Amino acid sequence: MSSMKRVDGFRAGWGVCAVSMGCVLGALAPVARADGRATDAYLDETRARWEQVARQIWDTPELGLNETRSAAALVEVLEKEGFQVTRGIGGEATAFVATVGTGAPVVALLAEYDALPGLSQAAGQPKKQVVAEGSPGHGCGHNLLGTASVAAAIAANRERIARKLPGTIQLFGTPAEEIGFGKTFMIRAGAFKKTDVVLSWHPDDQTRVTNRTRLAATSVNVEFFGRAAHAAASPWLGRSAFDALVLFDHAISLMREHIKPTARMHRLMRDGGSAPNIIADHALGEYWLRDATGESVNEMLGRLKKAAEGAGLATETRAKVSLVFSLREPVPNDALNAVVQRELDRVGPPRFDDADQHFAKAMQKELGFEEVGLATKVMPYTQHNGGTASSDIGEVSAAVPLAELNVATRPLGTAAHHWAQTACAAHPLGYKGMGVAAKVLAASAIDVITEPALIKSAHDELVVQTKGKPYVSPLPPDAKPVAPTASH
Numbered sequence: 001m002s003s004m005k006r007v008d009g010f011r012a013g014w015g016v017c018a019v020s021m022g023c024v025l026g027a028l029a030p031v032a033r034a035d036g037r038a039t040d041a042y043l044d045e046t047r048a049r050w051e052q053v054a055r056q057i058w059d060t061p062e063l064g065l066n067e068t069r070s071a072a073a074l075v076e077v078l079e080k081e082g083f084q085v086t087r088g089i090g091g092e093a094t095a096f097v098a099t100v101g102t103g104a105p106v107v108a109l110l111a112e113y114d115a116l117p118g119l120s121q122a123a124g125q126p127k128k129q130v131v132a133e134g135s136p137g138h139g140c141g142h143n144l145l146g147t148a149s150v151a152a153a154i155a156a157n158r159e160r161i162a163r164k165l166p167g168t169i170q171l172f173g174t175p176a177e178e179i180g181f182g183k184t185f186m187i188r189a190g191a192f193k194k195t196d197v198v199l200s201w202h203p204d205d206q207t208r209v210t211n212r213t214r215l216a217a218t219s220v221n222v223e224f225f226g227r228a229a230h231a232a233a234s235p236w237l238g239r240s241a242f243d244a245l246v247l248f249d250h251a252i253s254l255m256r257e258h259i260k261p262t263a264r265m266h267r268l269m270r271d272g273g274s275a276p277n278i279i280a281d282h283a284l285g286e287y288w289l290r291d292a293t294g295e296s297v298n299e300m301l302g303r304l305k306k307a308a309e310g311a312g313l314a315t316e317t318r319a320k321v322s323l324v325f326s327l328r329e330p331v332p333n334d335a336l337n338a339v340v341q342r343e344l345d346r347v348g349p350p351r352f353d354d355a356d357q358h359f360a361k362a363m364q365k366e367l368g369f370e371e372v373g374l375a376t377k378v379m380p381y382t383q384h385n386g387g388t389a390s391s392d393i394g395e396v397s398a399a400v401p402l403a404e405l406n407v408a409t410r411p412l413g414t415a416a417h418h419w420a421q422t423a424c425a426a427h428p429l430g431y432k433g434m435g436v437a438a439k440v441l442a443a444s445a446i447d448v449i450t451e452p453a454l455i456k457s458a459h460d461e462l463v464v465q466t467k468g469k470p471y472v473s474p475l476p477p478d479a480k481p482v483a484p485t486a487s488h
């Protein structure tokens with residue numbers, strides 16, 4: 001997600017717990033493997049169609065909560081396949097859920113489709129080449145993400161019908177991942193209430209089932225309200241909201257020495273007044289707090305609020321702290337991850353050709369990275385391979401058992417939130433990664449439908465991980481989804 005997330009390059013922990021996962025996989029071994037292959041064949045036959053959809057979304061990059069055309073492109077495909085679509089969930093017009101089938105089990109896939117600001121880049125170019133200065137781009141590959149999930153849901157549904165299988169398939173269109181909260185509002189609106197398990201994926205530079213220990217994160221707007229005055233004629237009449245924000249920011253800077261090494265704090269000034277010769281009556285900064293657990297983030301948030309009150313007191317202004325988003329650390333689910341790992345091992349990594357590798361090495365050379373090309377292997381499953389990114393997928397994982405797959409869609413060592421991913425998200429190598437993701441997710445969905453014991457294992461694990469506590473939304477009751485650009 002977000003400028004906060006998908007900071008790749010954190011690869012700690014590989015090889016730590018492969019043994020325990022081996023046991024989980026061993027328990028799954030007797031299940032027939034043929035289940036996924038009809039979905040593979042369908043996805044191979046229809047490959048050109050999915051590449052066209054992914055390119056269409058790539059060509060019209062839209063920021064969070066404004067993904068009108070991107071969501072419509074996916075909805076159109078789903079409706080043609082008989083999915084019933086409900087648009088607008090949790091106050092988010094570009095959120096939707098597409099449902100097909102009846103009864104239990106209910107298997108869901110997640111489609112993201114938002115782009116990032118300022119990451120416009122020419123398709124398939126190994127060098128930075130902006131198409132439209134300052135325009136958004138698919139620098140996180142969500143055009144591939146959303147399309148593969150939709151393709152997987154359709155492939156699984158065709159298989160469900162052909163084999164007269166029970167159950168329901170849901171495809172959640174989840175907007176505004178990059179601005180931190182799309183799914184959180186959908187959960188609060190009850191969208192996932194009937195869902196048994198969630199299968200997801202994200203473009204990456206590696207191919208693996210991920211069990212990342214992403215950071216919990218909370219974002220707040222800190223505002224100060226003062227009194228305007230002519231800065232030269234009558235400054236004594238004014239009370240500067242900008243002064244308050246500067247003082248508050250200094251307090252936060254001092255606080256950095258007294259937070260845990262795992263914590264992160266970021267900030268941006270959104271409003272500091274309109275002119276130097278007018279005492280600012282309003283100032284606004286956006287502050288992000290992150291740490292390994294939501295508890296630690298909440299503790300830091302309490303201190304941040306005191307600093308805001310203190311700055312307001314010192315400057316005779318009024319402070320207001322409003323939550324923008326809050327994401328907990330993901331709840332890992334080995335039982336469900338094992339299902340996806342089994343299908344990933346069967347499908348195998350993307351089959352990149354010489355042209356793909358040549359392109360990848362040219363891009364690595366351009367970036368000053370080691371010219372090692374693209375990942376050609378499936379990484380072994382390990383636990384707690386962590387990073388310092390965050391995602392609203394963490395909220396979903398605390399409400400419903402969730403598995404997440406990564407598939408290589410960019411050269412090794414390159415990161416998301418970069419023009420390199422924008423370029424690769426409209427290149428044959430990106431489409432190959434998308435194809436693998438769709439096959440693995442479709443087959444995993446059929447596995448879950450045909451093996452109800454897998455759902456019970458996944459649920460049992462969620463109960464253990466969450467100590468049986470029901471999901472509670474981090475959002476205050478009056479919180480509404482508002483894009484940052486629209487709120488300031």
Ligand SMILES: [Zn+2]
Nearest residue numbers: 001002006140
């Ligand atoms: Zn992303």
